Amino acid sequence: MTMTNESVKQALRDLFPDPVPVVDEPASEDAEEKEETRTNGVLERDHAAYGYDIDVQLDPGELLAAVMIVDKAGFFLESITGVDWIKNDQLEAVYDFSRYDFDTCRIVIRTRTPRSTPKIPTISKVYPGAGWHERETHDFFGIKFDGHPHLVPLLLPEDADFHPLLKDFKP
Amino acid sequence: MSGPIHIQPGETFTLNVGPQHPATHGVLRVKMEMDGEYIVKAETVLGYIHRMHELMGENRTYPQVLPNLSRLDYLGALGYTHGHVLVIERAAGIEVPERAEYIRAITVELNRIASHLFWFGAFVMDLGGFTPLMYAIEDREYILDILEAVTGSRLTYCYYRFGGLYNDVDDDFISATRAFIPRMRKQLKKYDALVTGNIIFRKRLDGIGIIPAEMCRKYGATGPVSRGAGIDFDVRKNEPYSVYSEFDFDTPVYHECDSLARYKVRMDEMEQSLRIIEQGLDKLPDGPIMPKKKPKLIKPPKGDYYQAVETARGSFGIRLVSDGSKNAYRFKLRSPTYSNMSLFDEACEGMLIMDALAMMGSLDLVIPEIDR
Numbered sequence: 001m002t003m004t005n006e007s008v009k010q011a012l013r014d015l016f017p018d019p020v021p022v023v024d025e026p027a028s029e030d031a032e033e034k035e036e037t038r039t040n041g042v043l044e045r046d047h048a049a050y051g052y053d054i055d056v057q058l059d060p061g062e063l064l065a066a067v068m069i070v071d072k073a074g075f076f077l078e079s080i081t082g083v084d085w086i087k088n089d090q091l092e093a094v095y096d097f098s099r100y101d102f103d104t105c106r107i108v109i110r111t112r113t114p115r116s117t118p119k120i121p122t123i124s125k126v127y128p129g130a131g132w133h134e135r136e137t138h139d140f141f142g143i144k145f146d147g148h149p150h151l152v153p154l155l156l157p158e159d160a161d162f163h164p165l166l167k168d169f170k171p
Numbered sequence: 172m173s174g175p176i177h178i179q180p181g182e183t184f185t186l187n188v189g190p191q192h193p194a195t196h197g198v199l200r201v202k203m204e205m206d207g208e209y210i211v212k213a214e215t216v217l218g219y220i221h222r223m224h225e226l227m228g229e230n231r232t233y234p235q236v237l238p239n240l241s242r243l244d245y246l247g248a249l250g251y252t253h254g255h256v257l258v259i260e261r262a263a264g265i266e267v268p269e270r271a272e273y274i275r276a277i278t279v280e281l282n283r284i285a286s287h288l289f290w291f292g293a294f295v296m297d298l299g300g301f302t303p304l305m306y307a308i309e310d311r312e313y314i315l316d317i318l319e320a321v322t323g324s325r326l327t328y329c330y331y332r333f334g335g336l337y338n339d340v341d342d343d344f345i346s347a348t349r350a351f352i353p354r355m356r357k358q359l360k361k362y363d364a365l366v367t368g369n370i371i372f373r374k375r376l377d378g379i380g381i382i383p384a385e386m387c388r389k390y391g392a393t394g395p396v397s398r399g400a401g402i403d404f405d406v407r408k409n410e411p412y413s414v415y416s417e418f419d420f421d422t423p424v425y426h427e428c429d430s431l432a433r434y435k436v437r438m439d440e441m442e443q444s445l446r447i448i449e450q451g452l453d454k455l456p457d458g459p460i461m462p463k464k465k466p467k468l469i470k471p472p473k474g475d476y477y478q479a480v481e482t483a484r485g486s487f488g489i490r491l492v493s494d495g496s497k498n499a500y501r502f503k504l505r506s507p508t509y510s511n512m513s514l515f516d517e518a519c520e521g522m523l524i525m526d527a528l529a530m531m532g533s534l535d536l537v538i539p540e541i542d543r
Binding site for chain 1: 217218221223225226229258261387388389390391392393397402403404409474475476477478479486488490492500501503505509510513514517542543
């Protein structure tokens with residue numbers, strides 16, 4: 001891993017003022033009704049096993065600061081998508097960033113928002129390419145990207161009022 | 172050969188290109204605000220062939236999704252199915268025999284050449300030259316015949332399986348592929364003499380349709396689009412998967428950022444693919460094409476997995492979120508043309524409409540792959 005990757009990691013870690021040990025596993029095995037629980041923070045992942053190196057989870061309020069760090073480090077936006085964690089009553093937005101000169105370094109930034117009022121700030125001002133990805137995520141999951149200049153359906157019909165990738169979607 | 176022109180506010184009109192238009196090569200619509208022949212503002216409208224493959228990926232079992240992936244990009248389908256089997260193999264921890272990986276690499280590269288050939292023909296036809304399409308289609312036909320004999324289909328392949336392949340290649344495949352390599356090399360020289368130096372062709376592309384490296388980064392453009400902007404990025408090199416680290420090949424990079432640079436990148440890539448095929452055939456090991464131990468039911472452990480592959484159009488990625496059951500919890504497809512096309516609205520501002528359409532051709536669009 002190059003020096004830049006180390007400094008990006010450090011900058012992302014600095015976003016979390018009082019570091020708590022990052023927990024990845026469910027607290028107990030019998031916690032059936034809840035899915036995965038994980039505290040905010042920076043995790044290092046094995047690229048061979050997962051396909052990415054750095055896994056960051058944060059609150060929507062810190063998203064823009066994290067995205068600006070990866071932008072400054074020269075990462076390109078690979079994709080944005082969502083995951084519906086219906087058992088936790090949460091929607092997750094997942095951002096993938098990668099490097100053109102990377103030494104196997106892909107950064108995943110995730111943030112969760114309540115399912116009833118899904119709202120996440122837009123990053124389209126930092127990465128204009130996020131415009132389409134956010135519109136698509138809004139189509140499929142109904143996540144509102146605050147400050148998006150043109151949040152209308154992209155892939156779904158222009159009058160679509162449904163979100164097909166929500167787990168309780170009935171066609 | 173002028174650069175973008177800044178337009179004074181004046182009278183404009185709206186022009187709809189598509190959704191049914193020969194230049195868009197599919198059902199793509201671009202709403203353009205025009206000042207005479209110049210584009211003031213463009214808005215791409217998608218979704219005319221949206222089929223929600225991501226939801227199908229969630230409500231079918233893993234093997235049932237296999238055929239879906241080749242319906243994304245019907246010109247270079249094998250690259251996409253390759254990404255799919257790789258992410259499942261990564262998640263479920265399935266070992267792939269070496270012979271299967273070599274055959275995958277050979278067939279993916281054959282498919283890449285077929286895809287680039289079709290693009291070459293269609294692109295030159297967009298610019299008004301009809302003959303090269305005939306040559307390109309003839310050469311592509313050889314590849315389709317070779318692939319049809321082993322995979323059973325001509326476009327929408329479903330050849331790879333989790334852990335290996337559907338069937339082994341035979342001697343006919345080897346000899347036909349070996350015979351194809353020198354033929355294709357000769358043809359590439361012919362194309363170069365026929366098209367690349369053509370003055371009309373160059374006047375439409377040289378210095379026109381500038382997509383700079385910084386724009387590529389902000390929009391996430393990959394593949395020949397970013398390599399035409401001087402970015403040395405190829406997933407096969409930067410994040411080696413399958414057996415690509417065993418091959419000796421170059422990444423063609425041009426720094427001009429114009430439509431001609433993207434044309435040159437693809438033409439050079441065909442030669443590099445031929446080199447990979449040649450080495451693959453030389454090194455092709457004997458052995459099984461499916462692993463001895465393979466789970467009957469594919470149930471990857473809980474987790475979030477990502478796999479990127481270099482398809483003919485750029486970096487294709489699959490994010491698989493598994494909840495440990497026989498269906499995917501989330502099946503995200505990151506298609507390269509989606510990102511490549513998203514920069515079109517910004518890049519074409521102030522351009523002449525025919526230059527913008529030439530630039531659109533140089534992006535190598537396959538609409539079902541954008542819409543998924």
